[in-house]
Amino acid sequence: MRKKGLRKRVVPIFLAAVLLISLPIVFGCSKKEAPAPEAVTAEPGAVSGLPAGLTLDEVVILSHLPDQQIGVEYPIGETIHLGFLCALSGPDAGWGLPGLCGNNIWIDAVNKTGGLLVGGKRYPLEIHPFDDEAIASKALQGARELVLEHDVKFISAIGGDAAKATAPFLTEHKVVYASLVPTDCDPNRPYVVAGGDITPQCNMFNALIAKMVLPSEEEMGRKLTYALTTQDCIMSRQVGAWEIGAAKAMGFKIVYEEFFGVETTDFAPIITAVMASKPDVISLCEAWPEYQTMMWEQLYLQGYKGVVVQNYADWETNLTKIPAEYAAAQFGIDSFPLMDDPWWGETSWQKSFTNVWNARYGPGASEDVKRRMTGIDWDHVIWLIPWCIGAQVAGKDTPGEWPSNDAVLAALRGLPSFPTVLGPGHMSGKEMFGIDNMIEEPVPMCMFDLGATDKRIVAHLNFEPWYENIKGIVIKEVEERGQMYYQR
């Protein structure tokens, strides 16, 4: 009897304790939906001043458009649907999810003016996200849904395996697919555009910057060594080939070049193997954000001393696993600068983008994302803006109608220069990727800065003249790996 009485008292206490512990887990996080764009009704031709709710920072952001005529009222056209087909979960999510914030900032600013002014009409924009989890089959499923159900005309994406899987369907439907990497560009994929985020140019520049921070061969008394490891996917194979080519052109001896499976969960043996080749530089190349954090942790724990480069570093997460001093000692070279980097200046497009981001997604804001702004927040809108520019230019020839994507891309190719997030750009890529579907713009290179405990821009480089001098060596290496567009 006593035992039963005891149990009656103990069991509720235990269950209550479990409930208490569970509460912070269950209610620790809440989601907030982005506000839907509002269509503005208007009297044609009337001037109404600055539209309600539009901030000066948003006006600065919209200044990239050649013909938005903010405050002048035009008839409202139908809503133009856009897709966001990226990994929103899984190890690649760090390259997708934040990009939605940048696209939302742009779309909402455009919609506050009534819509994108094209051919005498304002077209409200609406974006539809789809989580492809970086799985090619899911990307194709997403492409079908976005095109057939939402009639999207433009898709923001990460690319790689997903670009390959969706290209035939999207080509058939003439939908622009904006990949992050120009290595996805191919003459057989006329609607795949890329280059907004300067990959693989920044990977190639990684070799240059690494060479600059290392002692010379004469001082070392031997050739400098370069190792590359990243997950095995189409994007990594292609970008890795260009990076190795550039490293060879810079005089490095390649001592390690291996790709690990995407299902890897333990990075200790991988880093042991890389370090066994005694490299002066270790490139994590296209390692997905989640993998990269764990690779940095192993580099630190196994005591690697040398230069570490990567395509993109997310220091907020990395610094939960390694001390800032270690990141600074290994230089932590990457690209994808932060928009709040003082390098851009106090009055700049980037500063305005930062202000709008902070007001909407920063600490205490209405849609607080509980993280710092990353180099991916601008990485998808970087192609959405030129597409809007192209639509405005092409729309002049088709008043009252939304221009075709062929006309939009042709208009962009016809522009000698247009503004991008990173500076003035132009369409290029024929020599490297067989089609002028890549934006060429200045490439900002960053290093980890101990004082800022984050990355800071150290150089803003012009790719084309540098590449012109090394392309013979680079293309030979890319060809040896079967990664030139005509070999695929």
Add this chain to the structure above:
Amino acid sequence: MTSQVLFQTIANAAAVSAMYAMIAVGLTLAFGVMQMANLAHGHFFMAGAYTVYALYALNRWPFWLAVSAAVGIGAVIGLAVERGIFRPLRGDVVAGFIATAGLMFVFEVFMGEVWGWGYMRPVTSPYMRAIKFMGASVSFQRVLVIPFAIACIGGLMIFMRYFRLGRALRAVAQDPEAASIQGININRMTALAMAIAGALAGIAGGLMSTIYAVTPALGGHIILPALIVVVVGGMGSVGGVTLASIILGFVNTFVTTLVDGVTALMVSVAVMALVLAIRPQGLMGHVVT
């Protein structure tokens, strides 16, 4: 391979073996008692990892208190799954298999919806340093798993051998009908087995939340190597699981270091196929008649 790389690889392999053993031992125990594979075991592990993330990383609880809470949560989940799934489906192996496969998705979606699908949830190790010996350098957090694995497996073996309840568990595993005739309450034993299995997954997940990327997909990543270890070691054999963890941990780590991770997974599966061809019951499993 230089001696430094050799020692580093051995150290990596020892840590991974301990990690495999900690994850797989609960899985094999539950299988031994219920004769049903719990595919959601990796998700119990994930629940432990999220518990430590929520309590330690977010709410600043002491690390070990958070791990203790993970043990409790794992045990409660184990009990709930036994009551809700395994007890009603007892004897129907296929239904149990399908139900726990479904449970995997339920757990994954639940965690994703609550905590978000996007980023990994970083859990900073309370011991952000490495232990160095003979040129090898291994994180203290990984080394810590080794004594815990030994303590958990050793404790479980002692419990099963020398305690009345443990012996009753073994009896149920060997012959449930005969155990029932002897007065052993089968329901209580399966509940106990699942509570222990859940607690072991909880402690493993809690301890390793600083090593793995804590995401809703974590359970799915963990279950594959755990199943290989259990199959190689012998379903229901704690000793076999320990031996298989060591073999597969070393094979996987050495092949990854010398060749690559994809080949390592292929070799691990080949080892499993070889063991099944020679000893279908696993290294230390018993033939079911």
